[in-house]
Amino acid sequence: MFPRVSAILPLRPLSRFLLCSGGSEAPAAAIVLLGAPHGTVRTKNNAQRYFGTNNVIYSKKDEQSAPTPEISKETESQESVKENTKKDLLGIIKSMKIELSTVNVQTTRPSSRRQLKSVEATIGRLQKAPEGVPKKRTKSLNPELVAAASAVADFLPFDKQTTKSELLRQLQQHEEVSKAQKDGERAKISVSTIISDMKVAKSATSRVSTRPVHQIQFDEGTDNYMGQKTDDLKKSLRKNMLKGKRLNIFDLKAVTEEAPETETAPSLWEVEFAKQLAAVNEQPLQNGFAEMIQWTKDGKLWEFPINNEAGFDDDGSEFHEHVFLDKHLKDFPKQGPIRHFMELVTCGLSKNPYLSVKQKIEHIEWFRNYFNEKQDILKESGIQFN
C-alpha cells in the first residue's frame, strides 16, 4: 500500500480540489475509512462519505507527503538486513581488479542484480575504451609483437606508418578485450558461487543498453554510453517516416470539413466491402464460450440473461416508465376518493411485470373514460370529477 500512495503523491496537489476525481484515490479513502468513527458516517449515503471525509483524506496525505524520504529510507532499512548479507559479495566485487583508470564504477544503491549489471557494463566499457587511451596501451604490448608488426608493415606496399599503427591497434584491442573478458569471467564465477540461486543472464550484455542507465552512476557523464550512442546513431541515420515532404495535394481543412451527407441505401459495392471487412478478422473460435457467443449472434442459442429485464422486450421502454405512472394521473382530481383509488391502481400497475407500458396507460385511460361516463352518479354522491 505505501509505495502506491507515495507514487500518487506528486500528482495530488493538482487534483486536490477536484471532487471524486477518480478511482486512484480509492485506496487512500479506504485507509481513512478504516480509521474514521463508523457510527457517524453510516447513515449517510456513499457519495457523501467521500465528500465528508475528503479533507481528512487529503490532510492525511499531506502528512504522508512530507516524510516521503523517510518512507523510502525505511524501505531501505528493511532491505538493510539483506544488504548485510550482500556486503561480502560487494566486497568481492570491489576487490575485483578493474584496470581502467578512466572509469570508476560507483554503485550508490547496492543491490546484487545491479552489481552484476555494473560488472557487465564495465566490461562493455572496457571493450569500448581503446580509442580513449592509446598511449598507455602501446607500452603494454609485447615489444616482439611490435617488431613483427613493423616488419609486416615494411613488407606491404602501402603507407608503412599507417599500416603499422593499424596492426598495432588491432593487437591492442585483442589484448584489451581478452584481458577484460578474463577479469569479467573471474568475477562472474566468484559471484555465482556465492549466490547460487541467482541467475546470471549471459545475454544481458546486449540488452543492458536498453535498460535504464541511471541505476549505475559513472564518474564521467553517462551520455557517451555505448548503447545509447548506437541508438542515437540509428535514429539520426534513419529518415523519419513522419517528417519530410508530403504530396501537398489535399488541404486539411477541406478534408475535415463536413460535407452534407446524402442518405442513400448502401449499394452492392458497399455491402460487399463491408462483408470483406468483416471477414478480415474472422478467426477460428478460441473456446466454448466464444462458440456460444457465435451461436447467440446467429440466433441459435437462448440469450444468456444479463440483467433482470432479460427476455422482456417492451418496445425499448425503460424501467422508470413501468414504475412511475403518476404522470398519467394529471387529469384526475388532486384529492378525494377517486384520486385515492387511482393511486392504488397505479401502485398495482407499477408492480405488474406482465403488462407493457402501453397496456398500463390504456388501463388508466379506461378508468378515466369510466369515471367520465359516470359523471352524474359521482355528482349525486357529491364527488368532484373535473
Next chain:
Amino acid sequence: MAAIATRRWLRFRCKLCLTLAGQRAGPCGQTPSCRFYSGSATVPKVEGANITGIEEVAIPKKKTWDKVAVLQALASTVNRDITAAPYAFQDDPYLIPTSSVESRSFLLAKKSGENAAKFIINSHPKYFQKDIAEPHIPCLMPEYFEPQIEDISEAALRERIKLKKVKASVDMFDQLLQAGTTVSLETSNSLLDLLCYYGDKEPSSDYHFQKSEKSEELEEAAEENDEKSKKADHQFGVTWRAKNNAERIFALMPEKNSHSYCTMIRGMVKHRAPVQALNLYTELLNNRLRADVYTFNALIEATALSVNENMEDKWNNILELLKQMAAQKVKPNLQTFNTILKCLRRFHAFGRLPALQTFREMKAIGIEPSLATYHYIIQLFYHHENPSKGSSLIIYDIMNELTGQKFSPKDPDDDMFFQSAMRACSFLRDLELAYQVHGLLNTGDNWKFIGPDHRRNFYYSRFFSLLCLMEQIDVTLKWYKDLIPSVFFPHSQTLIDLLQALDVANRLEMIPQIWKDSKEYGHISRNDLKEEVLMLMARDQHPPELQVAFADCAADIKSTYESQDARQIAPEWPANCLNYIAVLFLRAGRTQEAWKMLGLFKKHNKIPGNELLNEFMDSAKASSSPAQAIEIVKLASAFSLPVCEGLTQRVMADFAISQEQKEALGNLTSLTSDSDSDSDSNEGK
C-alpha cells in the same frame, strides 16, 4: 449502479407516500392511511440525509450491456491450453489433426459439410418446412433464393436484383424494355451495380471459403511476378468483355447520373479493363458529372494497371488524379491512400519516396492509417531487398508508431501486416523487433489480424526460426512448448532449425523428444529432417545412457524406412542414414542390429564410411572376436575401399588369429591391391 437506481426509486416512493399521506389526512380520515404510515416511519431520516448531498450526486448514465456481455466475460477467462490442439480442432480424438496438412483438410471438411447441408436445404426448401425449434430459429430454416414475383414488372426486376440473379435480371430488363415500360433510374443503377460487381457473370454462391483461397493465390502470384499474375488473373477471375450486358444496358439507359458512370468505372477496373475505365472517366467529365471517392480509388488502380507506360508517367498520372480530386472537393479516404500504396509496391525502389510522401500526406490530413497501409510500406521497403545491400530501417519507425495500439478492420488487406512485419524481422535478423511485433499481435484483439491458417503458420514459423537462431535455448524451448502444437504445427524446416539450435547450445539429449514430436506432426517421411536428427546423434560420443536413448530413436527412424518399404516404393535409404544408424547401434552396444545394418548396405548398394568400419573394428576388438574383424575386412574389400588395407593391418596387429584366417586376409588384401580399379571382379567373389 443498480443500487443507486434502487435508492433513487425508493426515495421517490417515499416522497410519494409522504405527499399522499399529507393529502389524505383531511377528507378520508385515518383508517386507510395507516397502511402507508406503517411503512414510512423511517422515511424522514432518510429524506433528511438526502437533502445535503442531493445536489452533488451525479447519477451515472445507464450502462447498456451487450446481450452477450456475460458470455464475453466468461470467454475472457479461458486461456489457451498449450497442451492441446486449438479449440476449433477439438473433435473425436481420432479426427483431431496433428499436422498442418491434416488441420487444413479438417477445416475444409467441416466447412464443406456445412456448405453441402446449406446447399441441400436451400435447393429443396419444400422438404425442410417442419419447424422443430421453439422458439423459432430463423437461421435454421431454408432461405428462398427463387424469385417469387412471376409477372413482368419493375418490382420483379428489383427482386431478381436483390437475389443476385444476374441473368434473370438482365432478361427481365429486356422484357420490360420490349414491353415499352421504362425502368426507373434507381432500379437500372442497381442493376448496373449487380452487373459491374460480378462482371456480368452469375456470382458463385456463398462459398466464402473457396473464394478467399482463390483470391489469396492471386495475391501471391501478383507478389511474385507481375506478368505471370496477369496471366493467372485472366485464368481465374472474370474479365470485362467489350459489349457485355453492362455496357449494353448502360448504353440503353435514357438518362444516366454520376452513379451509373461510377459503377461502370468501378466494374471495369475490378475486372481489369483499365483503359475503358479511364475513357469512361473522360466521358463522365464531358457530361459535367462528378465522380465519387470510390471511383477515384478505382481510377488510381486503373492508372497503375495500364500497360504501356513507365513508372514515372504512372506516378504522375496518379498525382494528376489526386489533384482532380482536390479540385472537385472529393474527400479522399483510407482506401484512396491504401490503393496508391498498393500500386506503388509494383514500382519497387522507385516507389519508396512517393510512398513516404503519400503516407505523410494521409497523416497530415488526419486519415488514420490501417494495418494494410503499413503492410504495403513494409513490402515496398523489404520485399525485393537484397540482404547484402544495406537495408532500410523504416520498420523500426513503424513499430514505434504502432506499439500498444489496438486495431479494428478497415481494409481487406489488414490481415497481411503481421506476416510481412515478421518477414522483415527475420530478414533483419532482429529478435528484439520480432518480440515487439509479437507484443503488438498480443495487444487487445489484434491477434485476430493474423489472417487465415497459412499466414499464421508463416508468421509463427518465421518467429520461431528467429528464436532458434538468436535466443537462448531455454527460452526457445519455452516458446516451443508454448506455441507448438496449440498455435501452429511446425514445418520440417522449423524443426531442423530447432535441432540446430539444440546443437549450438549443446543440448543434444533433447533430440529423441524432438523426433517424437516431429513424428506426431507428420514429418515421418522428411528425409532432410531424419538425416539431421541422425547426424546430430551420431556425430559425437556421448555417455552410455544417452547412447541408449539415441539408439532407440535410431531404431525408430529405421523402422520408418522399413514400414514404408511394405506399403509403397521405398524412398532410397540414404548412405548417410545407414552409417549413422549403424554407428548409433554400435555405440549403444546393440551389436547384432548394427551387423544387420551392415547387411543393408549390401542390399541397397551403398558404401559404408571409413569411420563406421573403424568403429566396427573397435567393437570387434572389444568383444575380441577375430571372426567379426575378418568379416569387416571382407566387407571393406568387397566394396574395394581404400581403408581395407589399414583394417587388415589392424586385424593382424590387434587380434590373435589363426593361420587360415591370416591367409584369407592375405588373399583379400592382395585382391584389392591388385584390382583397385576393377571392382566388378571383387563383387563377384
